[in-house]
Amino acid sequence: MVIPVQFSNTTFFSEGIAGVEINDKWGFINTSRKIVVQPVYDKIGHFLQGLAVVA
Numbered sequence: 907m908v909i910p911v912q913f914s915n916t917t918f919f920s921e922g923i924a925g926v927e928i929n930d931k932w933g934f935i936n937t938s939r940k941i942v943v944q945p946v947y948d949k950i951g952h953f954l955q956g957l958a959v960v961a
Contacts, residue, residue: 912939920952934958 917925923934926945933945934953951959 917950917952920954921956923953923958925950925952925958932960 913926913928915927919937922937925932926935928945931945932947932950933941934943936942947960949961
């Protein structure tokens with residue numbers, strides 16, 4: 907069985923959210939692998955108390 911690659915890079919889950927890189931931009935997914943923040947950022951931080959730094 908072959909599973910297609912969805913993300914170029916990922917971060918670890920923090921508060922149920924993980925950063926994902928798609929086409930050189932970063933966004934966030936939830937534990938169901940659904941995108942919750944579209945990948946439009948150049949840099950991201952980890953979620954802490956419901957917030958994350960993005961640039």
